[in-house]
């Protein structure tokens with residue numbers, strides 16, 4: 059029996075999923091939210107039950123202690139030494155990591171050095187790593203980077219055409235994100251295709267955050283997010299690609315502070331900003347169906363921008379064997395998949411199977427046999443990928 063916990067430490071939250079790796083089953087999962095507040099919220103799912111309590115959780119150390127004490131109190135584990143490995147999701151691995159690694163002092167130093175590239179994430183990740191080290195010192199720990207899968211992207215696609223010395227000095231380039239999801243989904247699609255020697259796949263991860271990746275022979279060759287997750291397609295509250303001059307124009311001519319524009323682009327744009335309704339596709343769709351023009355426009359921009367990237371990656375890959383939709387919207391919004399596939403059908407020869415698209419559930423093919431490209435829905439599972447990497451690297 060080997061138990062592994064996948065951990066995602068955010069600035070004020072700590073998400074976890076405990077796996078029994080013998081059969082990759084999830085024993086328990088949950089989240090501590092609002093860390094730092096007197097009314098933090100701890101939610102844990104176990105045995106089909108969900109429990110929530112509100113309590114004071116001053117720091118990540120207390121969040122880890124709370125989680126581990128609950129595992130013992132509920133007899134989910136009898137002893138913390140049953141947890142043999144801890145897999146930490148790390149948002150930014152910069153140029154240093156092209157795969158997951160066992161955490162040591164050097165790895166921690168590099169994660170720390172990269173804090174300026176991901177100020178909201180890498181700092182809290184380190185706090186999470188150290189809190190678990192303190193709580194379960196005998197367990198091994200592994201870092202799984204969101205950026206690692208994209209390190210195979212060639213310079214011609216990852217270097218921004220700004221002065222080269224500036225890019226080099228400040229480590230500015232497209233690092234991408236969602237790499238663990240893109241790796242998981244593309245590996246699954248390769249299996250579904252019958253493990254061919256060569257494969258050209260486009261993965262569309264469309265959740266609250268969204269990104270597309272072109273995957274050639276199992277390797278990422280381009281992705282839509284950039285230095286940060288702000289680039290690429292339109293998202294729940296992020297704008298995705300815009301002319302960089304919009305930033306300058308808002309600051310120099312319209313009286314905005316740089317910080318406020320950055321906040322606007324990240325938190326008040328996208329589906330939320332255009333529709334004025336919500337960043338959740340379900341709410342935007344409901345409003346659009348009732349005739350709300352801005353909600354309709356938001357959905358059109360969202361779909362069109364995904365199509366833009368599919369077109370770009372179709373050209374880059376030369377041909378495409380499969381497209382996969384994943385994450386909240388990609389897995390659940392059949393109308394989004396339908397509209398996108400409709401828009402690309404003439405150019406690509408995609409023939410959608412409407413019944414499979416609309417009425418099927420979970421992982422499935424949603425194109426007809428005559429379709430030139432197979433299109434799949436593949437539910438992503440980043441936590442399982444983190445747990446698998448942890449097991450493999452720690453030899454558990």
Ligand code: ADP
Pocket residue numbers: 264265266267294337338339340385386387390391
């Ligand atoms: P995150 O990027 O936070 O991991 P998710 O992958 O969970 O996001 O996706 C969250 C988004 O997915 C929601 O904001 C919502 O727009 C969309 N979503 C989730 N469930 C559904 C559903 N059943 N139908 C349509 N959209 C959904």
